[in-house]
Amino acid sequence: MTDLLASRWTVALAEALVALLGQGLLVVVLHEVARVVVGPGRPRARYALASVALFALPTCLVATWWSIVSAPAPQGVGTPASVGFASWVVLAWWLGATATLLRLAGAWLRLRRVVARASDAVDRGWLEARDRLAPLAGVAGGVAIKAWAGADVPMVVGVLRPVVLLPLALATGASPGCVDAVLAHELMHLRRHDYLVNLLQSVVEALLFYHPAVWWLSHRMRVEREYCCDDGAALLLDDRLGYARALVELERLRGAPPALALGASGGPLKKRVMRMIDRRGSTPRPGFAAVGALAVLVVVAAGLATGAAAQAAEAALSARWMPPSVARHADAIVRASERNGVDADLLAAMLLIESGGDEAARSPSGAAGLMQLMPETARRIAKARGLEAPTDAALLDPELNVDFGAWYLARQLERFEDPRLAVAAYNAGPARVVAHVERGQRLPDESRRYADQVIALWSERSEATSPTLTGLFERTRAQLRGRMKAPVDLSAVRLGFGENAHPIRKVPFEHQGIDVPQAEGTSVQAALRGVVRSVDAKGTADARGRYIVLQHGRLETRYYHLAAVRVAVGQQVEAGEVIGEVGNSGVSTGPHLHFEVREMGTPVDPGLYYDLGR
Numbered sequence: 128m129t130d131l132l133a134s135r136w137t138v139a140l141a142e143a144l145v146a147l148l149g150q151g152l153l154v155v156v157l158h159e160v161a162r163v164v165v166g167p168g169r170p171r172a173r174y175a176l177a178s179v180a181l182f183a184l185p186t187c188l189v190a191t192w193w194s195i196v197s198a199p200a201p202q203g204v205g206t207p208a209s210v211g212f213a214s215w216v217v218l219a220w221w222l223g224a225t226a227t228l229l230r231l232a233g234a235w236l237r238l239r240r241v242v243a244r245a246s247d248a249v250d251r252g253w254l255e256a257r258d259r260l261a262p263l264a265g266v267a268g269g270v271a272i273k274a275w276a277g278a279d280v281p282m283v284v285g286v287l288r289p290v291v292l293l294p295l296a297l298a299t300g301a302s303p304g305c306v307d308a309v310l311a312h313e314l315m316h317l318r319r320h321d322y323l324v325n326l327l328q329s330v331v332e333a334l335l336f337y338h339p340a341v342w343w344l345s346h347r348m349r350v351e352r353e354y355c356c357d358d359g360a361a362l363l364l365d366d367r368l369g370y371a372r373a374l375v376e377l378e379r380l381r382g383a384p385p386a387l388a389l390g391a392s393g394g395p396l397k398k399r400v401m402r403m404i405d406r407r408g409s410t411p412r413p414g415f416a417a418v419g420a421l422a423v424l425v426v427v428a429a430g431l432a433t434g435a436a437a438q439a440a441e442a443a444l445s446a447r448w449m450p451p452s453v454a455r456h457a458d459a460i461v462r463a464s465e466r467n468g469v470d471a472d473l474l475a476a477m478l479l480i481e482s483g484g485d486e487a488a489r490s491p492s493g494a495a496g497l498m499q500l501m502p503e504t505a506r507r508i509a510k511a512r513g514l515e516a517p518t519d520a521a522l523l524d525p526e527l528n529v530d531f532g533a534w535y536l537a538r539q540l541e542r543f544e545d546p547r548l549a550v551a552a553y554n555a556g557p558a559r560v561v562a563h564v565e566r567g568q569r570l571p572d573e574s575r576r577y578a579d580q581v582i583a584l585w586s587e588r589s590e591a592t593s594p595t596l597t598g599l600f601e602r603t604r605a606q607l608r609g610r611m612k613a614p615v616d617l618s619a620v621r622l623g624f625g626e627n628a629h630p631i632r633k634v635p636f637e638h639q640g641i642d643v644p645q646a647e648g649t650s651v652q653a654a655l656r657g658v659v660r661s662v663d664a665k666g667t668a669d670a671r672g673r674y675i676v677l678q679h680g681r682l683e684t685r686y687y688h689l690a691a692v693r694v695a696v697g698q699q700v701e702a703g704e705v706i707g708e709v710g711n712s713g714v715s716t717g718p719h720l721h722f723e724v725r726e727m728g729t730p731v732d733p734g735l736y737y738d739l740g741r
Contacts, residue, residue: 139195141213143188144220144337150187151340154180158344170354177347178324184341185331220337227333242290245273249293256306257291264314264363283313286323308373311360318359321352445472446588448596451728452484452683456497459526463533473546474533476584477553479596480577481532483681483727486525487658496523498532505531546585551578600726603681604735611654611736612703614686615645615720620739624732630716639730640685640723641739647718649709651686653700654724654736655679664692671721672713675706683728687721688713 539549657679666673690710
């Protein structure tokens with residue numbers, strides 16, 4: 128059986144990898160605009176732009192993935208039907224990334240062996256030039272210089288113990304000008320910590336091997352890096368023309384340096400030489416670099432926001448402990464609070480107590496929706512606001528219901544000022560609160576408890592957890608333990624709640640329910656009286672096969688991998704009523720029932736409600 132959490136992670140990663148294609152295109156477009164603004168004479172600024180843009184891509188990927196997996200899971204629906212396709216996407220990415228990372232690791236090992244085997248036999252002029260130029264370049268510590276027969280061009284390797292590798296011909300027969308130019312260039316790489324940046328750059332290339340934007344931005348980084356080192360070396364030597372001649376001399380030995388090494392002859396030679404000769408090519412353009420950097424930073428911010436649009440409104444709620452069933456309505460709560468001038472966290476606390484986040488909730492007295500509005504009250508609100516009276520079906524719309532509830536609460540706050548009294552008036556009616564305030568009449572016990580719970584939740588909005596919410600769940604468990612009907616015989620649980628080894632993939636995962644082996648066709652009973660919120664009678668939508676989701680106020684029970692479904696959406700069921708049959712549908716290792724209990728959208732151990740003998 129494929130568990131929902133693992134499948135959700137897979138789908139989220141696949142969605143993030145695909146979304147990065149569009150995000151990367153936006154990054155490249157803005158990067159190119161910023162490069163034009165900065166102009167050709169600021170290689171350091173252009174290098175910074177390319178670096179920020181490149182490293183923004185993995186940041187966007189992680190942020191998008193996290194925003195998807197941390198968003199409240201949709202209620203009444205399961206893993207998307209595309210989970211199989213998502214698995215192939217992730218598998219292909221994993222294989223490609225692993226192969227490129229292994230190749231990168233192999234290149235690093237080969238380079239270390241080259242350094243170990245390289246010869247120390249270099250002309251004394253190299254050592255004298257190193258001792259003379261290193262302090263001027265601001266490079267502290269020793270820099271080794273070695274000769275390697277396999278080297279076509281000079282290159283620098285390492286961070287803590289850097290080594291400049293020279294071709295044999297250059298190590299013993301270079302002109303003094305060429306020696307100074309080569310060392311000045313490699314010392315600039317060391318001063319700028321380019322080897323470390325290049326290593327991180329190569330890791331990004333390996334992880335995002337499939338993305339054209341990565342390779343384009345990485346190319347721009349390497350070109351601008353060489354320009355930066357050219358400018359630094361020419362400034363160190365105070366001889367741009369002589370440095371240009373040295374570049375031409377090095378071109379005769381030009382070749383591709385090994386992966387991870389930084390070669391002095393890297394980059395487009397003609398452009399590099401022309402930049403040295405034509406000083407106008409490096410004329411600074413003050414202020415433009417900041418504009419370009421700002422543009423790329425905007426891209427980073429956009430990448431962080433991608434995939435988190437559904438959570439943007441949630442950020443306006445202080446209460447981060449809100450259960451998923453309430454948090455998924457955060458956008459409607461925030462909009463309603465802003466339109467009606469009430470505190471969003473107070474409104475969320477009321478919604479939690481009123482309906483537990485069940486938008487289809489109906490009380491025995493006829494109150495409906497998230498804010499449990501009476502139809503008559505809703506009609507009076509609509510009339511006062513000059514709106515058309517909502518139908519019973521329209522009253523269940525989350526946006527309308529929360530907005531009407533927020534408007535009604537705002538009127539009670541205007542009248543009573545004290546939030547506790549206003550909340551009590553919402554529950555019991557303003558007349559009873561007036562009688563309580565003016566004549567000392569006692570409020571109904573239910574209204575007092577309601578107001579106490581809402582105000583307590585509201586007062587805990589800035590805390591990491593809510594003791595009031597925890598206590599509410601604990602009381603519910605105590606009341607229902609031993610009273611909930613077992614959907615099947617629960618004496619032989621095969622796979623328990625929490626961290627387990629996946630029965631098919633054999634990897635650790637968080638199991639959101641319990642698996643109970645049963646003979647195919649065994650009757651499945653409703654655990655509590657409730658309403659059927661969703662079903663899949665065909666079992667073709669996703670890995671869960673045929674399933675049923677029942678809503679019981681603030682609790683929800685789920686029944687997966689059924690052979691048959693005997694209820695329909697919207698149907699009222701009684702505790703112990705047969706709702707389906709045990710089966711082997713979906714991705715499963717044999718006939719069994721996967722059973723979940725959720726408290727306001729959060730999966731909890733069914734053992735909190737049943738004695739499972741563990």
